[in-house]
Amino acid sequence: MNQKLTLPPDGLERLFEVLKERGFTVVGPTVREGAIVYDRLASPADLPRGITDEQDGGVYRLKPRADGALFGYVVGPQSWKRFLDPPVKRLWRAERDGADFKIVPEEPDQETFAFLGVRSCEIHAMAIQDRVFTGGEHKDPGYEARRRSAFIIAVQCTVAGGTCFCVSMNTGPRSESGFDIALTEIVDAERHLFVVEAGSPRGREILAALDTRPAEADEMAEAEKRIAKAAAQMGRTLDTEGVHDLLMQNPEHPRWGEVAGRCLSCANCTMVCPTCFCSTVEDVTDISGDHAERWQKQDSCFTMDFSYLHGGSVRASTRSRYRQWLTHKLATWIDQFGESGCTGCGRCITWCPVAIDLTEEVAAIRANPPAGAESIKKGKP
Amino acid sequence: MIHPMVPEVRRIKRVYRENHNTVTLAVEAAEAAGPACLPGQFNMLYAFGVGEVPISLSGDPAEPGVQHHTIRDVGAVTRALTRLKRGDSVGVRGPFGSAWPIASCRGRDVVLIAGGIGIAPLRPAIYALLRERERYGEIALLYGARAREDLLFGEEMELWRGKYGVQARVTVDSAKWDWKGNVGVVTALLPRVRFDPAHAVAMICGPEVMMRFSVLELKNLGMEDRNIHVTLERNMKCAVGFCGHCQYGPTFICKDGPVFSFDRVRSIFGVREL
Numbered sequence: 001m002n003q004k005l006t007l008p009p010d011g012l013e014r015l016f017e018v019l020k021e022r023g024f025t026v027v028g029p030t031v032r033e034g035a036i037v038y039d040r041l042a043s044p045a046d047l048p049r050g051i052t053d054e055q056d057g058g059v060y061r062l063k064p065r066a067d068g069a070l071f072g073y074v075v076g077p078q079s080w081k082r083f084l085d086p087p088v089k090r091l092w093r094a095e096r097d098g099a100d101f102k103i104v105p106e107e108p109d110q111e112t113f114a115f116l117g118v119r120s121c122e123i124h125a126m127a128i129q130d131r132v133f134t135g136g137e138h139k140d141p142g143y144e145a146r147r148r149s150a151f152i153i154a155v156q157c158t159v160a161g162g163t164c165f166c167v168s169m170n171t172g173p174r175s176e177s178g179f180d181i182a183l184t185e186i187v188d189a190e191r192h193l194f195v196v197e198a199g200s201p202r203g204r205e206i207l208a209a210l211d212t213r214p215a216e217a218d219e220m221a222e223a224e225k226r227i228a229k230a231a232a233q234m235g236r237t238l239d240t241e242g243v244h245d246l247l248m249q250n251p252e253h254p255r256w257g258e259v260a261g262r263c264l265s266c267a268n269c270t271m272v273c274p275t276c277f278c279s280t281v282e283d284v285t286d287i288s289g290d291h292a293e294r295w296q297k298q299d300s301c302f303t304m305d306f307s308y309l310h311g312g313s314v315r316a317s318t319r320s321r322y323r324q325w326l327t328h329k330l331a332t333w334i335d336q337f338g339e340s341g342c343t344g345c346g347r348c349i350t351w352c353p354v355a356i357d358l359t360e361e362v363a364a365i366r367a368n369p370p371a372g373a374e375s376i377k378k379g380k381p
Numbered sequence: 382m383i384h385p386m387v388p389e390v391r392r393i394k395r396v397y398r399e400n401h402n403t404v405t406l407a408v409e410a411a412e413a414a415g416p417a418c419l420p421g422q423f424n425m426l427y428a429f430g431v432g433e434v435p436i437s438l439s440g441d442p443a444e445p446g447v448q449h450h451t452i453r454d455v456g457a458v459t460r461a462l463t464r465l466k467r468g469d470s471v472g473v474r475g476p477f478g479s480a481w482p483i484a485s486c487r488g489r490d491v492v493l494i495a496g497g498i499g500i501a502p503l504r505p506a507i508y509a510l511l512r513e514r515e516r517y518g519e520i521a522l523l524y525g526a527r528a529r530e531d532l533l534f535g536e537e538m539e540l541w542r543g544k545y546g547v548q549a550r551v552t553v554d555s556a557k558w559d560w561k562g563n564v565g566v567v568t569a570l571l572p573r574v575r576f577d578p579a580h581a582v583a584m585i586c587g588p589e590v591m592m593r594f595s596v597l598e599l600k601n602l603g604m605e606d607r608n609i610h611v612t613l614e615r616n617m618k619c620a621v622g623f624c625g626h627c628q629y630g631p632t633f634i635c636k637d638g639p640v641f642s643f644d645r646v647r648s649i650f651g652v653r654e655l
Contacts, residue, residue, distance in 0.1 A: 092387050094429060100470050101429045105387045137636070138621035141382040248630075251652045278625030281386075281618050285430040292430040296386070299624070306626060308616050310455050320654030328628065335631030 004220050005212035007183070007194040009070065012044040015153075018209045019114045024151055027083060028116035029076065034062060036076035038083070041116065048073065055161040055235070055346065057355030069187045071117055074161035075345050079274030080122055081129060083113055084146050087298035091281070096290040108142055114151040118179065120172030121164075121343040123154060125274035127178060131337045132277045151202065154179035158186075158226035162235035163346030165359060169238065171343045173230040175199075181207060184223035195223040236346060238359040239366065240330075246366055247331040251323060255364045260319035262354050267300035269348035269356075270325065275341045278306070301325050326358055385621045388427045388472030394447055396467055399533050403453045403498070404463045405439060408471060410448050418442050419480035420505030421612070421640040425620050426450060427472025428461035435617045436462075437502035437639075438476060442509060448476075451501035451533065477620045479640045481506040481584050482610060490518040490576035494595045496525050496567060496587020500533050502612060502639070503586050511545045519581075521548040521574035525567030525591070528553050529560050548574040567591060568598045578602040584640075586612045593650065596643055606644040613638050613646070630655055 007015075019026050029036045030046045036053060053073040054061045065072045093104045130147065133140040157166075157173035166172030175182050180203035183194040195215050198204040215223075270276040280299035285292045299306060302321050307314035315321045333341030342358075349357045395407040406426075418424075418438050427433040434456075440449025454463040465471060483506060491510060495503050503522075510517055522541065526532045532551065541547040550570040552563035563570065567587070583604060585595045592611050599609055613634050618624040620635045627634040630649040632641070649655055 091384060094427075094472070096429065099468070101390060103388060103390055103472060105384060133623060136622050138385040138623070139382065140623060141384055144382075248648070251649075251655070277623070279618070279623065280626070281433070281624075283430065283432045289430060294386075294433075299626075301625065306616065309614060314615060315654050317654060324628075324655075332628070332631040336633065 024114035160233035166344040169344035270300040272347035422476040424475030439501040499586035
């Protein structure tokens with residue numbers, strides 16, 4: 001069992017210094033254009049102090065908090081995949097060489113990140129993407145290098161958002177592993193401090209360089225109480241019992257047509273999702289015709305182009321695209337990677353412009369299985 | 382470690398013009414240490430400055446030092462590829478994907494059903510079967526194309542028929558007065574070949590609708606799902622499981638396919654827009 005320590009809020013200044021001395025770029029939450037985003041931070045002063053977020057289907061709003069909490073909100077529109085699997089990246093360049101051409105692979109990026117304020121659902125999201133990019137026969141070396149070097153400072157959630165359902169997905173709110181350091185913020189009238197623990201030898205080494213003291217029993221108890229409170233506050237629930245078979249047996253459920261009537265096919269849900277990994281490639285050439293580049297870009301299964309196959313798109317209807325996304329996220333992901341692709345972070349609900357809520361869609365399919373489900377299950381060519 | 386989406390540059394050893402819109406590129410193969418290819422697998426081919434597409438290997442997998450790719454000109458990248466000449470360079474990644482079940486054909490009859498360019502991924506299977514012809518029972522090849530001018534590998538088909546006793550039957554969707562052969566869908570050829578459905582392996586490659594009817598007919602003859610093999614196609618960008626484009630229900634066609642035994646995809650095969 002790790003010893004828990006207590007860090008005063010000004011201890012974060014020292015944490016930034018120690019991380020920078022070791023060559024890390026500190027990335028964490030900061031307020032920009034009315035939202036909490038993840039970006040490179042110069043100091044703890046860049047953190048959103050005394051701010052919380054109101055979230056619901058299609059609703060996101062920052063509001064002041066009465067206290068000076070630094071982590072008194074949940075997750076915003078971005079996730080760490082922005083840094084681990086950048087949405088736009090060059091894979092290689094090709095140069096004409098007489099009648100021939102040669103290919104020059106992109107040099108790996110040297111920046112190493114310290115992620116500050118990683119939530120439990122986000123640690124799970126990273127583990128889910130690890131299986132995609134490094135768990136199979138082929139590995140993405142850039143992703144692997146960025147992921148392996150990243151220093152992860154988790155923040156235990158002490159407040160839950162209106163669209164959170166990590167408890168249903170068994171991914172939070174407490175981070176049990178997958179971090180180097182975990183912080184639980186305690187802020188009230190008398191005190192403002194962090195109960196901290198190390199989750200790795202690297203984390204222990206960094207903690208040893210900070211001005212900490214052993215945590216008091218009441219501080220540890222208060223930290224647990226706050227995490228438990230967040231667990232009890234979940235804005236949404238998703239019944240995951242048998243959800244794989246439920247969706248696999250219902251590809252023709254009338255609900256898909258109903259949700260397609262609302263879905264704008266805008267791809268917001270896939271862009272904010274911390275596990276959605278799909279990408280496309282683009283070839284760029286210059287006017288001389290001697291230089292070509294191949295870029296990899298974030299893509300979404302909600303676009304028509306995504307399923308284009310000589311002569312047309314396989315998934316031409318919004319109905320089929322929403323079905324693909326939800327069925328992949330909650331069902332076929334389990335077939336492919338042994339676990340669900342959903343962490344219960346709620347981003348897809350918050351950032352859907354028409355407030356489509358996957359927990360509601362699953363509940364609707366569960367509540368009303370159509371008569372034809374059995375024949376689909378048995379299969380027919 | 383090199384990113385698996387970085388191609389190798391290889392030289393084209395020979396170009397075969399197959400018909401008015403299709404060529405076969407014989408590309409020098411990777412070093413001896415490289416992976417051997419299996420019948421049914423595909424490569425990703427990159428045309429300089431234009432783009433990259435998945436192309437099935439269509440040559441003899443046992444032939445060393447070369448890989449054949451039969452390409453029909455249907456889009457920007459395939460147009461650029463079909464215009465390449467001997468000595469030109471092409472970017473190559475692969476081979477990727479699953480293979481036709483050649484080993485499970487031993488001692489059994491084999492039915493091959495091809496539609497259009499679908500004959501190309503089946504040709505390596507034919508080569509593999511004919512290499513050890515005595516190990517197999519009847520071999521039937523049913524091949525349908527849109528029209529006479531779209532047919533591929535006509536001379537070889539004569540060789541397979543004459544020298545190896547393959548029951549090769551060809552049909553076209555539409556024909557002019559000078560066509561003396563069959564006209565109609567490929568499944569109409571099934572009653573015209575000898576094989577024992579209870580002890581046969583079927584391999585099908587063609588448009589999805591053609592495969593759907595082929596499977597139905599084979600099942601009507603008494604074939605079991607696990608002995609029927611189909612290939613599936615979806616948009617594909619990476620071929621290594623990163624891009625997500627080629628998902629087909631629970632499978633990634635790039636790594637779980639393109640060849641599937643029908644019992645594996647039965648439950649989703651008929652679902653539209655999947």
